[in-house]
Amino acid sequence: MNNGFPLTLNEHLATIVPYEPGKPTEELERELGLKKTIKLASNENPLGPSPRALEAMRHAAAGCHRYPDGGAYYLKRRLARELDVPLEWLIIGNGSTEIVEMLTKAFLPPHGGSLVSEGAFIMYRIATLAASAPVCSVPMTADRRHDLAAMAAAVTPAIRLVFIANPNNPTGTRCDRREFDAYLDQVPGTVLTVIDEAYREYVDDSNYPDAFQALRSGAAVMVLRTFSKIYALAGARIGYGIAHPDVIRALEKVRSPFNTNSIGQAGALAALDDRQHQIRSAAENRQQRDRLEADLVRRGLQFLPSSTNFVLMAPGFPGREAFQALLHQGVIVRPMDGYGFPDHVRVSIGARAEMDRFLLALDKVRVERGLHAA
Numbered sequence: 001m002n003n004g005f006p007l008t009l010n011e012h013l014a015t016i017v018p019y020e021p022g023k024p025t026e027e028l029e030r031e032l033g034l035k036k037t038i039k040l041a042s043n044e045n046p047l048g049p050s051p052r053a054l055e056a057m058r059h060a061a062a063g064c065h066r067y068p069d070g071g072a073y074y075l076k077r078r079l080a081r082e083l084d085v086p087l088e089w090l091i092i093g094n095g096s097t098e099i100v101e102m103l104t105k106a107f108l109p110p111h112g113g114s115l116v117s118e119g120a121f122i123m124y125r126i127a128t129l130a131a132s133a134p135v136c137s138v139p140m141t142a143d144r145r146h147d148l149a150a151m152a153a154a155v156t157p158a159i160r161l162v163f164i165a166n167p168n169n170p171t172g173t174r175c176d177r178r179e180f181d182a183y184l185d186q187v188p189g190t191v192l193t194v195i196d197e198a199y200r201e202y203v204d205d206s207n208y209p210d211a212f213q214a215l216r217s218g219a220a221v222m223v224l225r226t227f228s229k230i231y232a233l234a235g236a237r238i239g240y241g242i243a244h245p246d247v248i249r250a251l252e253k254v255r256s257p258f259n260t261n262s263i264g265q266a267g268a269l270a271a272l273d274d275r276q277h278q279i280r281s282a283a284e285n286r287q288q289r290d291r292l293e294a295d296l297v298r299r300g301l302q303f304l305p306s307s308t309n310f311v312l313m314a315p316g317f318p319g320r321e322a323f324q325a326l327l328h329q330g331v332i333v334r335p336m337d338g339y340g341f342p343d344h345v346r347v348s349i350g351a352r353a354e355m356d357r358f359l360l361a362l363d364k365v366r367v368e369r370g371l372h373a374a
């Protein structure tokens, strides 16, 4: 600490690199004096929320002078019905990342640590370190997926939580059923495995592991899901976790009393009823993702085949430079050097016109560097 701030911090904070969120379009427009910029940087749903969710949120706004229902009873009741589990198996978070934080607070101090994959969603690491606990990380497979066999083998008595993003952000890759089942067979029942399924609705593969079924069958698993992606409610901050009631009771002890707001709860509840919006969101994402991947192949650019609403791609020159150059074209993507991918950027799947605009900008910045366009 410097002399101007002579306080003592949690010593683990020194190793935390703060989360770098996607740049808002307003900020870019202000900074560079640009107009009509587009953001393909936070894996949001370009369709926007379901009209039903919007209507419910407008209605809920009128009651904002009241505190929200801290336990989110109606949302939990609706999810319990949908999933066919008792209410006691559910917890609602201010986004699923808040549940990651609850987990690290409730399970790790003073002697436990967590196990993650290299190249995994960074919040597992940040939340663990913020809880003054150590993180152990395992290299990915050559094709940039979680190496579940190596992760199972890396579990020691000090590991209390294992985080698996399936599919993973920022790689967009996933593990399959056989790998997952073999992992569960090997890992001791004293470890809670957290399966983060933020992008599950974008996966269309019958080989996708059924973590929820594993939980029902008694595995020491917690499943995390979110309303931020296919339900298009990222700004409303609602995620949920499904786990054994003992796990939920532990998390309830560290949950802050009014962690989710009444507008978000109402929006999430209504969004669950709009199945057509979910189907359309997944279909449009698939169409634009397929187009983008084909366009990248045509340009001879490397990318990881994605199971999500984003693609990790190599623009042909350093990712941070590409990020900056694209900003000047009014296109916001995400540099990925912080995740150990210095040659890549992560591009979220937007609407058709946004993807066209991205490709034009990409061609332009590549040509400026003497690289081939399409």
Ligand SMILES: Cc1ncc(COP(=O)(O)O)c(C=O)c1O
Binding pocket: 042, 043, 094, 095, 096, 097, 098, 121, 165, 167, 168, 169, 196, 198, 225, 226, 227, 228, 234, 237, 238, 239
């Ligand atoms: C793997 C993964 N999990 C969780 C989240 C966060 O979701 P939420 O908005 O519910 O906090 C993200 C967000 O990008 C993510 O990529």
